[in-house]
Amino acid sequence: MIKPLSRRTVLRGLLGGAAVGVGLPMLEAMLGRKSAFAQTANGFPQRFGLFFWGNGALPDKFTPPDDGPGFTLSEQLMPFAPLRGKFSVVTGMRVLVPNVEPHFATAAGVLSGRPLLKAGTDYTFSGPSIDQFLAARIGQETRFASIECAAYPSNGLSFNGPNSQNPPESNPHALFDRIFGGGFRLPGSGAMVDPAIPVERSVLDALMGDVGRLQAKLGSGDKQRLEQHLEGLRAIEKRLRRLEEDPPNLAACAYPTEPSADYPEIEGRPQLREKNAIQAEILAMAMACDQTRVFSQFFTHPVSNVLFPGIAAGHHQLTHDEGGDQPQVNAINIQIMEAFVTFLQALDRIPEGTGTLLDNTVVMGTSDVAWGKTHSPEDYPIVLAGSAGGALKMDIHYRSPSGENASNVLLTLCRALGQDLPEFGAEQGLTRDGVSAVEA
């Protein structure tokens, strides 16, 4: 009943506390299962990530002053200097869906390519956000189809569909436990498969039967809601199956640092930077161990009014109330870009083949509005970091001359991740064009 354990030798070293694997060329077989898609040329899986922050940027301080390869970094993008050659910037794009609800309509547009859906007097996303769209396509081989995370607690913006949201985990310790706690086996560690797993699988079968019987009694809307519940049960079952298999034999896979249990506010300021850094390390290792290939990090949420270190008022309030060139908003934006870079560097520290995990990933960084002060949908700030294994051109600043549809970026991301799609989005957000300037 219990599978024999593999004891393959893995080369691994530890340097300076950070896990450093010796990069080895990897074959499909080393993943322990067939994976016919979403792979880079050197055999590593492609990953997608979202790094999201609230309240936009200051477009004139975010936009690089020149275009093309080797562009000059703007004031707000200066923190990216150490990652030169590993990211591109897309500006001048416009979210075309109706801006009916400031912050949320443009967030829906840039993340899903679709307009908001009005339900009652409230709004919800009308379709999946890009992370879930991709998780359904490139996330099905791994233990977790996707992982949602937040530095500041919120319900995030990861949507499966209308009123179906994936609230992110904002507690780093709970995130660590979920991925590296019970059941996780390090490749080559010789840990035993938990003998209770087959029993759990039959329990899950029985629960799925319960849901199915209940669905038969319900109206179509509630039946659909329970379909999402079934998805959840199937996901647990899949996770158990993955745990029974030999773990993916990936050289760089190691336990990340276990985070502390609590990150209390300091001077009324939450420890966003500190949480973000440890969450990045955990998520990076989750991907290095091929536990997931899709993640989202909600650094802050739409309309976030959080106090940043050294700043005298809440972020959202400042975007509206601060006069002049908004120096405090600018300082906050720079702090956010620094955190984004910290996040990317955690991915870039993990060697894979001749490059790094970041090279085999693409992380889209964006916000809920282009410019907080006016809730503008024009001139959206978008960073694409990591080339998804060479599928995207790096070190490019593409500035749209005509306010092109921001959904073009989403279509380009899908294509870069092996999805041969003729179009992306819906209604005003629908597009058939990518951003060819960054497509390799």
Place this chain on the structure above:
Amino acid sequence: MSAFRMLRSVGRSAVGWTPLLTLLACEPGDDAVGAARTRSVVPPDTADAAPDTPDASPPDAETAEAALTPAAPRLARLTHRQYHNAVRDLFGTDIAPPSALEPDTAVEGLRAIGSTVTTLSPRGVEQAYEGAKALADQLLAAEGALPCSPADAADTACLRRIAEALGPRIWRRPLESAEIDALVDAGTRSGAALDTPAAAAHTVLVLLLASPNFLYRVEIGEPDPDAPADAPDARRYTSHEMASRLSFFLWNSVPDTELIDAAARGDLVTEAGLQTQVDRMLASPRVEDGLRNLFAEWLDLYALDELSKDPNVFRHYSADLGPAAREETLLLVKHLFLTEDHDFRDLLLSRTTFVNRRLAAIYNVPSTVDEGFGRIELPADGARVGFLGQVAFLALNAHPTASSATRRGIAVRKRLLCQEVPSPPANLNTAIPEPSADAKTLKERLESHQQNPACAGCHVLIDPPGYGLENFDGIGRFRLQDNGADIDASGEIDGNGFTTPAELAQVVADHPDLMTCAVRTVYAYANGHLPERGEKAELARLQESFEAGGHRIRGLLGAVATSPGFRRVGPIVTEAAEAAGEHP
């Protein structure tokens, strides 16, 4: 301007029916200030479902029930708090509920509505499953939590006793014999596979607690044997479903054994039997849980968990202030509506409140107790009165470093008056001027900002209730000056002026929308959806009884719990009906 397209000009043409929702009618343009007023509309969702008909024949109380078109059933998932209360009431306080559960989402301002429209995410399902396993572990370890301990892995008699004893309480309905058999079989298989008796019982418990029959409230109704001749297909909630509906509405938890027994006797589908149980439930101490949750959702008090202020600006701030402020409001709610039986408007007019030492320091009054909360009377001629004078309202609806007339104004309009506030138009410069010699206080700065007609259209309506509270800073401390200039706390709401915070409280208390908002909110909370067009007459009837009874909250809870709108249910909406464009 695009954001104003949401306005619907549905006039209050008929006299006599209760407006379901009032939409602030912002009027952009040069004449904005003069034209500002409010209008009453039906909720957009129902307005879309049926053409707007003039309300030529307002129903009276006698015909209200006949005019009811009950809403379709909705599957609610247990909220975080309901799950915790259920564990406590099923297993006692020694069994710890899981701390990590899917967070609740408020829709239309209420988690009770969010629970009927949102899904459980894969992560939420995982947490519910892990939670069930952790509960099963505890129940197996606790002395006397189960009716028996399996003697060996094949002790089917004991497994059956566990399923029969706990199943009906956990699933809140009798189990079919096939369901019992399936639980026993699954337990037996696990026991055999792992060769331990505990594994067998563990599986039975996990299957009960991770089941959708526990995690969701399955209330779909049955044909009503007393259906009127003109509506032979009418449906009602079953007696067992009523037990669950009543207990989650009034207690925010699962039914007790007495309610389950009454359900089993069929009492809850009879007038007299229902009234007996509702009276008993409203007299039970458990109603405090229900009342607290109702007001916490209504007044957005759970958001106080995330309250964060700059301690360099507000030296009275610490991380425990938000929860303490919530407790103050909920103790006042308990005092006014449970311990005593006050008019609902006293929530805004009460000089009585309950403070711990931290809140006493903010209010600048002596604390009456060293620990916990003590009752105090605020000065009868002071600025601070009622809920609008409490830290919960003042600090929540403000910025981390400053007050916000706009946020407070919106909260008064939306939460207390059920007025829909349109979103600001896009591409508008929203900056308010920096303090200057001419405009020092926030009010002066906002008023100069209102020289821009595009802003003024809405802000002339949403800021003034907040002007009346500018005497309280961003954490709720009283102040006479803002930025070195005297504060002018005058303003007006829908034509009624005020000059002090206390006068503002009186204006809000006298606003007719406050009363309709109370009925609408309690009805929506009880049923898990905004009132629909077919429930308009029902709402009017409840409104009448609320006003006739002197605006008593306990009376309103009882009236809603026994109302046809709470007891009757529409047909299940199938795919076929939906495809044919039918609406319940």
